Amino acid sequence: MCGIAGRILKDPGPIGRDLVELMDAQVHRGADSTGFALYGQPLESGYIVRAVGFERSRLDSDLEDFKSIINDQGCEFAEDPVADEAESRHVSVRMVVSEIPNLPRWTKAVDEISSRFEVQSVGKSLEIIKDIGTAADVADKHGVREYGGTHGLGHARLATESSVIPTASHPFWARPFPDVAIVHNGQITNYYLLRDKLERQGYRFMTANDSELIAVWISDRMRQGMEKPEALRDSIKEIDGVFTYLIADRNSIGFAKDKWAIKPLVVMGEEQEIAVATEEQAVRRIYLEEGDVENFDGPAMTHTWPVMMEAA
Amino acid sequence: MTEIEIEVGARPIREINEEIRSAAAAGRSVVVKDTRSRHNLAIGLGEGARVRFEGSVGYYCGGLNCGARVEIGRNAGWAVGEAMSDGEIVVNGYAGMSAGTSMLGGLLHIRGDAGPRCGVAMKGGDIVVEGKIGYLSGFMAHAGRIVALGGAGDACADSLWGGEVWLGASPKSLGVDTCEVEPDPDEVFEIESLLASRGLGKPEVDWRKIVSAQRLWHFQSRDAKAWLMI
Numbered sequence: 001m002c003g004i005a006g007r008i009l010k011d012p013g014p015i016g017r018d019l020v021e022l023m024d025a026q027v028h029r030g031a032d033s034t035g036f037a038l039y040g041q042p043l044e045s046g047y048i049v050r051a052v053g054f055e056r057s058r059l060d061s062d063l064e065d066f067k068s069i070i071n072d073q074g075c076e077f078a079e080d081p082v083a084d085e086a087e088s089r090h091v092s093v094r095m096v097v098s099e100i101p102n103l104p105r106w107t108k109a110v111d112e113i114s115s116r117f118e119v120q121s122v123g124k125s126l127e128i129i130k131d132i133g134t135a136a137d138v139a140d141k142h143g144v145r146e147y148g149g150t151h152g153l154g155h156a157r158l159a160t161e162s163s164v165i166p167t168a169s170h171p172f173w174a175r176p177f178p179d180v181a182i183v184h185n186g187q188i189t190n191y192y193l194l195r196d197k198l199e200r201q202g203y204r205f206m207t208a209n210d211s212e213l214i215a216v217w218i219s220d221r222m223r224q225g226m227e228k229p230e231a232l233r234d235s236i237k238e239i240d241g242v243f244t245y246l247i248a249d250r251n252s253i254g255f256a257k258d259k260w261a262i263k264p265l266v267v268m269g270e271e272q273e274i275a276v277a278t279e280e281q282a283v284r285r286i287y288l289e290e291g292d293v294e295n296f297d298g299p300a301m302t303h304t305w306p307v308m309m310e311a312a
Numbered sequence: 313m314t315e316i317e318i319e320v321g322a323r324p325i326r327e328i329n330e331e332i333r334s335a336a337a338a339g340r341s342v343v344v345k346d347t348r349s350r351h352n353l354a355i356g357l358g359e360g361a362r363v364r365f366e367g368s369v370g371y372y373c374g375g376l377n378c379g380a381r382v383e384i385g386r387n388a389g390w391a392v393g394e395a396m397s398d399g400e401i402v403v404n405g406y407a408g409m410s411a412g413t414s415m416l417g418g419l420l421h422i423r424g425d426a427g428p429r430c431g432v433a434m435k436g437g438d439i440v441v442e443g444k445i446g447y448l449s450g451f452m453a454h455a456g457r458i459v460a461l462g463g464a465g466d467a468c469a470d471s472l473w474g475g476e477v478w479l480g481a482s483p484k485s486l487g488v489d490t491c492e493v494e495p496d497p498d499e500v501f502e503i504e505s506l507l508a509s510r511g512l513g514k515p516e517v518d519w520r521k522i523v524s525a526q527r528l529w530h531f532q533s534r535d536a537k538a539w540l541m542i
Contacts, residue, residue: 284350
């Protein structure tokens with residue numbers, strides 16, 4: 001089933017807290033895993049890298065290897081990496097690195113050790129935090145409620161197509177496009193074919209999850225010169241299956257919904273400040289009072305909401 | 313007797329439904345406040361129960377209704393009145409997807425528009441929509457009537473087995489295995505009586521009555537291509 005959500009604030013604020021609320025309200029839609037794509041104050045220089053190490057006891061040597069790989073790519077740690085201090089075998093790491101001369105090449109290089117240390121997001125502003133458990137579990141473990149920022153996405157996963165492991169949960173980063181993330185509710189039936197085409201062009205997918213396709217597919221369309229609204233509309237024609245997905249970058253959150261009109265999406269708020277979610281009762285956690293709610297219930301719909309901070 | 317007030321807020325839904333039931337058992341009508349679009353409210357109520365929601369409700373409100381009168385002040389989420397067998401549900405705003413799914417009897421009155429698949433798999437009763445019904449409305453319905461004054465979206469009455477869809481305005485398109493028939497004056501009178509019973513005046517419309525073409529009643533796999541939409 002899965003539940004998705006997005007939030008845009010007019011001014012930087014408690015984006016983590018709001019997204020945790022939106023996902024906590026939809027915990028019954030999928031409690032296998034929960035994830036967040038958070039957009040904070042963009043770095044003037046360098047990138048924020050989020051990664052997962054699969055073996056906590058080996059973290060120090062994995063970080064050594066990671067450091068030596070990025071050094072070879074002309075990039076270095078700008079701050080000391082910070083790891084979560086939970087008991088789990090896997091460990092989530094936040095790193096800040098210097099400017100990356102060639103991000104596709106850098107990504108390819110760090111993916112050499114992805115079987116033990118996998119990069120989950122790279123961006124000036126984006127941080128993807130995802131783990132096994134409910135919204136409350138993940139929020140407590142990773143301090144998500146404390147995150148400030150302008151906008152973000154959330155996802156509650158009910159796994160249908162691939163394993164319940166932190167890396168196969170949402171949001172997915174559009175490897176290797178900085179600051180692009182998606183969350184998806186549904187199933188893609190032709191993902192394997194579309195992935196194959198993208199892999200032949202050199203893109204790399206890290207999981208067997210059908211949703212991982214979407215972000216890369218849209219970003220590749222945009223790399224070829226398509227505007228985002230057009231790429232979203234095009235996805236309805238080309239991507240087969242049942243889907244409502246949200247895609248975020250530094251400037252906007254957009255959505256597309258398939259022609260079968262199965263997966264709901266509602267939005268409340270104004271263009272400058274919105275909450276969007278699978279279920280209305282989730283956005284009502286943010287907007288307690290009755291107000292105008294827009295239901296995207298029809299078939300084949302898209303929309304893009306701008307993030308005003310970035311446009312200014 | 314005065315109404316009993318129940319606040320929803322962040323309280324457990326089971327507790328609220330129990331309070332609604334107790335009030336109904338005592339013959340008191342209920343007004344429910346601060347609903348916050350929450351799911352599964354007023355499920356399985358029987359004859360004599362009277363519940364009014366002041367705001368919007370979430371999924372399955374009034375589901376399995378077997379005689380109660382339920383009114384929703386604003387919008388309803390997915391599948392309002394699912395599988396109801398008797399009673400009356402009024403939605404004053406918009407009804408989300410699959411309103412009246414599998415309903416067996418009773419009346420569902422929607423003052424605004426209804427979302428996709430309104431009356432899907434319906435097996436009896438009436439759905440009156442003052443606005444428009446969405447994509448695939450009446451899909452695979454077996455019996456009952458859907459009356460939509462504002463017309464319908466794409467694939468209206470798709471794969472209808474039985475029952476009737478009455479439209480006061482054109483559908484965007486008709487679904488497969490549908491057939492538009494000229495209604496008898498007696499039938500039009502019945503529909504107008506239904507609307508009058510809902511306090512709606514006689515509409516100045518050219519009624520379009522959609523029924524099953526009944527070809528799918530005898531499905532043959534060799535004909536499969538005729539039914540493929542993709």
